Amino acid sequence: APESPLSSAEESVKSQQEEQMCRASIQEPSETSESQPGTPLPLPLPGHSGLSIQEMVAMSPELDTYAITKKVKEVLTDNNLGQRLFGESILGLTQGSVSDLLARPKPWHKLSLKGREPFVRMQLWLNDPRNVEKLMDMKRMEKKAYMKRRHSSIGESHSLETALSGSDLTQGASPQNLSQQHQQQPQQQQPQLKKPRVVLAPEEKEALKRAYQQKPYPSPKTIEELASQLNLKTSTVINWFHNYRSRIRRELFIEEIQAAAGEGGSPSTRPGKSGGEGDNSCDGTESDSTAEGRPSGTEERKGLLESPSLSHRDEEGEAEFPSASGSSRPRGGIIDSLFGIPESISAATTAATPPCRNPKDSSLRKKKAANLNNIIHRLEKAANRDEPHEWEF
DNA sequence: TTGGAGTCAATAGG
DNA sequence: CCTATTGACTCCAA
Numbered sequence: 001a002p003e004s005p006l007s008s009a010e011e012s013v014k015s016q017q018e019e020q021m022c023r024a025s026i027q028e029p030s031e032t033s034e035s036q037p038g039t040p041l042p043l044p045l046p047g048h049s050g051l052s053i054q055e056m057v058a059m060s061p062e063l064d065t066y067a068i069t070k071k072v073k074e075v076l077t078d079n080n081l082g083q084r085l086f087g088e089s090i091l092g093l094t095q096g097s098v099s100d101l102l103a104r105p106k107p108w109h110k111l112s113l114k115g116r117e118p119f120v121r122m123q124l125w126l127n128d129p130r131n132v133e134k135l136m137d138m139k140r141m142e143k144k145a146y147m148k149r150r151h152s153s154i155g156e157s158h159s160l161e162t163a164l165s166g167s168d169l170t171q172g173a174s175p176q177n178l179s180q181q182h183q184q185q186p187q188q189q190q191p192q193l194k195k196p197r198v199v200l201a202p203e204e205k206e207a208l209k210r211a212y213q214q215k216p217y218p219s220p221k222t223i224e225e226l227a228s229q230l231n232l233k234t235s236t237v238i239n240w241f242h243n244y245r246s247r248i249r250r251e252l253f254i255e256e257i258q259a260a261a262g263e264g265g266s267p268s269t270r271p272g273k274s275g276g277e278g279d280n281s282c283d284g285t286e287s288d289s290t291a292e293g294r295p296s297g298t299e300e301r302k303g304l305l306e307s308p309s310l311s312h313r314d315e316e317g318e319a320e321f322p323s324a325s326g327s328s329r330p331r332g333g334i335i336d337s338l339f340g341i342p343e344s345i346s347a348a349t350t351a352a353t354p355p356c357r358n359p360k361d362s363s364l365r366k367k368k369a370a371n372l373n374n375i376i377h378r379l380e381k382a383a384n385r386d387e388p389h390e391w392e393f
Numbered sequence: 394t395t396g397g398a399g400t401c402a403a404t405a406g407g
Numbered sequence: 408c409c410t411a412t413t414g415a416c417t418c419c420a421a
Contacts, residue, residue, distance in 0.1 A: 082409055097400055099411055112398060114418090197403055198414060217396085239415055246397065247413085 057113055057120045065105035068122050073102050079132050081139065089138055090125050091118045106253045200240070204230050208240050216245060 051059075076086055087098035101118055108116065125131050200208070211218065211226055218226065218241060227234045 084409075093399095094401055095410075096402065096412080099409095100400090100413095103411075106398095112419095115399065118399095194403090195415090199404085200414080236414070240413095242396070243414065246399095249397085 053117055053120060054113070056124075057116050060116065060120050060123075062108050063116075063119050063123055065108050065111070065119050068119055068126065069102045069105045071126055072122050075126070075132060079136065081132070081135050085135060085139055085142070089135065091121050093118060104250055104254050106250060110253050198232075198236055200232075200236075204232065208237070208244070212241065212244055216241075 072086075075081075076083065082095075083098040083102070084095040087093045087095055091098060091101075093101070105119070106115065108119070111119070128134070207230055208226070211222070215222060223234060223237050223241070226232075227237045230237070
């Protein structure tokens with residue numbers, strides 16, 4: 001019986017003393033020795049031989065991130081468990097991050113070691129027969145603590161409660177400021193001067209998206225222009241481009257996942273989404289845009305359903321140069337094929353998790369456009385030219 | 394420095 | 408309460 005690769009081997013838990021590492025705050029960059037980097041979770045996983053998560057991530061075979069998130073979402077909703085609780089106690093991530101991860105998991109092979117960690121944790125959690133039970137217990141404890149708090153301290157703050165089960169994996173909460181941002185007024189309110197959080201107006205986003213289509217990698221000069229035209233801080237524009245590129249890229253990955261692994265499993269739950277995200281705008285440079293139609297005629301042979309096999313190999317995407325060497329790449333992924341295990345969500349509760357499919361391959365156009373942009377950008381950089389645009393293809 | 398990957402955390406809707 | 412979105416930040420590699 002091929003149980004999932006990350007099955008756990010029940011053991012007593014030996015949670016080391018929890019060490020609060022206040023990262024981000026002070027201290028010098030280089031610290032002596034390498035006290036294990038990471039392992040913020042006080043209770044990452046129950047049993048398992050004393051491996052650290054990092055070690056497990058490194059040894060982990062390829063996991064089906066899509067199937068994992070699908071299963072996790074199912075288990076959480078079925079048991080009325082929230083992302084916050086799950087994220088904070090199981091993954092060591094905040095609610096927003098969990099939401100994002102569950103909604104748009106990147107394919108395993110596109111993840112960095114760090115990025116794989118949450119998925120390994122999720123798989124481990126799914127393998128734990130008492131995962132739900134444990135989480136529910138925590139939920140109860142939280143509630144209890146909450147009740148106690150508001151009861152005993154009706155009028156004030158304070159009260160350092162919690163510390164439930166000796167595990168308080170909170171990690172964030174780092175003051176982190178000191179960014180001497182001289183503003184108009186040296187000092188204003190004394191209590192706190194939290195930055196209001198910029199919220200871009202729809203028109204501003206539109207303008208930025210338009211700019212992105214023109215130049216996904218605007219030069220500092222262009223960024224300045226955009227910033228002044230839109231009346232935004234330069235850093236905001238820079239951040240926007242970073243984020244937008246990153247998110248566009250991720251969408252392409254997602255479609256890659258969905259496009260791969262075809263097979264009609266008659267999934268009751270369909271990934272749904274995709275299709276036309278809110279913004280109709282973006283999309284690969286020039287031409288085309290929504291409307292799939294394709295009245296036949298020029299139908300470039302695209303993937304069109306292939307290997308009935310499981311894993312979603314390939315990845316043909318990858319921005320890649322024409323590279324001088326004609327042989328290009330061996331394309332095989334020696335590394336990731338070490339563990340041929342297809343992976344499966346053995347699952348602790350309820351089984352059967354047929355990955356769904358969505359025959360509709362929307363962008364592929366976008367992917368190519370993105371790669372092109374990427375290539376162009378790199379070529380430009382290599383050529384040391386500025387403001388090249390006008391490449392026209 | 395620049396860009397990418399991961400996240401955080403504020404905030405908008407339910 | 409809960410979840411989704413998203414500007415900003417940290418870390419890291421080239």
